[in-house]
Structure formats: C-alpha cells, structure tokens
Amino acid sequence: MSVTASASHTADSCPADTFISRIYDWRCLTPFETYLNWADGQLVEADYGRVVKRRNKQDWVDTWKTVLLPVPYVRLVEQFLFEDRHGAANDGHEAFRRQVYAGNMLDEFTKEVMQYKGDPKDFRSFVLTPVLQRQLRGIPDSYYPLIAHALTEARTEHTPTIGDATTFYLGVDPINPTCIATFRRNLVYIREARWHLACRMGHAEVDSIDTYNWFIENHDTIMKGISPRVPGEFPKFNLAEVELLHIEGLHPLFKTELSRVVRIHALPDPGSP
C-alpha cells in the first residue's frame, strides 16, 4: 500500500464541507468491460482516502491508499460513489435515501478494508457481499416482499428462517466467475446497476435528474414484462428487456446474450403460414 498526499486545502475551503454523509472517498479507474467479465482471482486497483487536518496547521490534506480488490466489489463501490454524487444534485426522496445509504455503505466498507490484513484474493466483504447476493438474484435492496420470496422460493411455507437467510446470503460465493452468467442475466432487474453502467459508458450523466427518473420508469416497464421462469432452462432476455437495453445504450455489454435472443426472434415461426 502506498500513501500519497495529492492535494491540500485552505481552512476556508475544506472539502469536508461538501461531504454530506460519508467520511471516505474512493477512486476507481477499472474499465467497465471488466465489470461483467472477470477471471478467477482477478484483482483490480482502487484508491480510498480521506481529508486529514495537518497537525498545527490550518489546512487539510487528501491522503490516498491503494488497495487490490475483487472486480465485483469495485463495481459496487463505483455504483455507490455515483449514487452519492447524484444525491447532491437531486432532492427527490429516492435519490436522497440512496445517497445516505451509499455513503454509509462506502464508509463501512472502507473501515473493513482498512482492518483487513490477509491475502487480497481471499478478501470477502461483510458489507458488500449481501448486496452482491441480491444483485445476483435480481432483487432490489429495499423491497422486503421480494427478498422474503427469494429466501423461501424452494419451500412450501413462506416464513423465512435463519437457515434460509444463511443459504441465500452465504451459500454461493458471488466473486466466483461461475456466477458471471447469472449476474449478466439478473443485473437487468437492478436499476441502480443499469444506471451506473450507463453513466460509466457515457450514455447518461450522473447529475441528470431526468435520466435518473427515466431509469426508474424503465425499471417499471421491465418488471411488468417479466415472465415466469421455465424450470431447467436458462432464461433469455424477453423483448421488453432487449428493447430497453438498446435504448439505454447497454447493448455492447450484453452482446452474447442479445445475439441468442435475436437468433430466436429473427427466425420465422415454423407454424405460421
């Protein structure tokens, strides 16, 4: 780990005033293509830092440290960073709530990273893994009925137990590359992740309120068009999902999945005249 002082601030312009909820800041420079396609044990660099007052001086200094993290964690960190930044521009209730949540998550994750002293390849986060598990199943963070349904999917009674929760949150390692296909399929149902990827690809602006609300409306469209899963079959994108992925500009990321769908729908129905 290296510590660098990248900037200094005078007493009048302490950047801590601009941080509404979080203490630590992050910098991620990972290419977005890596976010949904990583190798086993692949680690990427990310920087975290905070503003520290210099002893006996009236100015503050940004201190940064570089850490190696698994790719999915870096994607989530960047998503939370974008949500935190958007909350400063949007005074809507949902943007506000997500901003505070993202800020708290980033702070907790930073504390966890600072405490960890093992091999970076073995690092599994207490803070971000539950979010990854929900994204793996395509379930939003704050909607309890969906989470409860996912917990008890394979059971007859519908009261989640601690065993169900353990299996759901700790049964599968979401950092394992075997989860990539499921991630790519179910990330369509996580509007924050879609919005973050679109921002990262340059199709949306982080500060734009209209774009943020547009993604929420698109999410409603996707959820209305959802169809029940056929057992034993990996579900392909339906037409509403294909259309929205194109409109939102995310189609280059999902080329493989979209090509399968196009191949099916481009062919004429053999039963039709």
Place this chain on the structure above:
Amino acid sequence: MPALTTKASRKTSKKKKALTAPKEKEPARNTRTDFPLIVNARKVHHPVFRDVATTLRDAWTISTTLPMGIIFDCVDPCRHFKKGTTYDSDGDEPFPKYKPNPQRDPDVCYEDDGQAPYLPKTYR
C-alpha cells in the same frame, strides 16, 4: 466492637430464605421486537456451516474483533426517511435519526405496505 449477628443466626436466616416460595420468573422475551422466543430443536437439521460456501467461511467466522451485529446487512437498506425531510448542516446530525414504530416488526419494510415500489417523482 463485637459483631451484631452470630454465625448461627446467619445460618437460620439462610434457611428461612430457602423456605420462602421462589418468585416466578417471567418467560424470556426478545426485548427488541417484544416477540416471544421460539426454540424448536426439531427444525435444526445440520450445522449451519454446511450451508456456507467454503470461500465465505473464513470471512463469517465469529471473532472477537468484529461486531456480531454484522451478519447480513451492516447498513439497513430499508431505511426510509420521512417525506419532506431536509438536510440541516448546522444540526448535530444532518439527517434526523430513524425511529421505527416499536409496535411493528423492525425487520419488515412497511413504507410501501407490500405494494409496488413507489415512483419518487410523485413524492417530490
């Protein structure tokens, strides 16, 4: 100065205490949610670590350095702020503290009452 009570008198007082009927203890209750604790050993089929992925076992091992509160979500994603809440930079806390209704289960998000997620635009 001589002691006011002898050893023999202390013994009799202990016997008297033992003869009095013991107070009935109240059943154990979960103080957080005020729901009765239900323990059903027949529902436990195997050790919980059998359900945990091998790569996640080390991270979720109980240790003295990490708080036990962090099991699944260290930050509550269901936390909703009251509509119209404004950020106050001069206050002790920029946002007012979350105060869930003590009559309700704190683990359940009641803000949307099980209906479809709201559209924030309409709540501005």
